[in-house]
Amino acid sequence: MDDASRQTLKFKFAKLTMVLNGVFLFAAIAILAIAGIIPVYRIPVAVIFGLAAIGLAVYxxxxxxxxxxxxxxxxxxxxxxxAGAAAAGDVSKAADANADADATEPEE
Known part of the structure; x- marks a missing residue:
């Protein structure tokens, strides 16, 4: 991945993170309104923020x-x-671990 793609990935990740945080925030406000913690305009606030949470979740x-x-x-x-060399290195590490395990077992 080149530097431009890395920068694009960072922005895309940051955007998705902020949108997901908005979903949680709007859902929490809607729940608080339904629970009666927000006493003024309880139902309209719950409906507006509930629909906003659903819309942001779909987006x-x-x-x-x-x-x-x-x-x-x-x-x-x-x-x-x-990638193939790394996989071969993993196999040799596993073989070394098996050899160590065999060395520690007592012989009968």
Whole structure:
């Protein structure tokens, strides 16, 4: 991932984070209004903030799917050969762990 893609990812992540925080905030205000903690205009406040929370949640889902598809389309920095070498390194570490375990077991 190049620097421009990293910067774009940071902005997309920040945007989704703020939208999700808005969903939680609006839902909390609607719940507080329904519970009667907000005494003035209780029902209209609950309806307005409830609808806003639902609308933002729908927007969040669409934006999340769009950004997830964008992230999947961005090429990775690492070539495929390095990924295979890392997997082979993991296998050798597992083999070393098995050899250590065998060395600590008493022989019969």
């Amino acid at each position: 969040f889902v669409f934006a999340y799917r769009r950004d997830k598809a964008w992230l999947a389309s961005v090429p990775d920095d690492k070539p495929a050969e390095n």
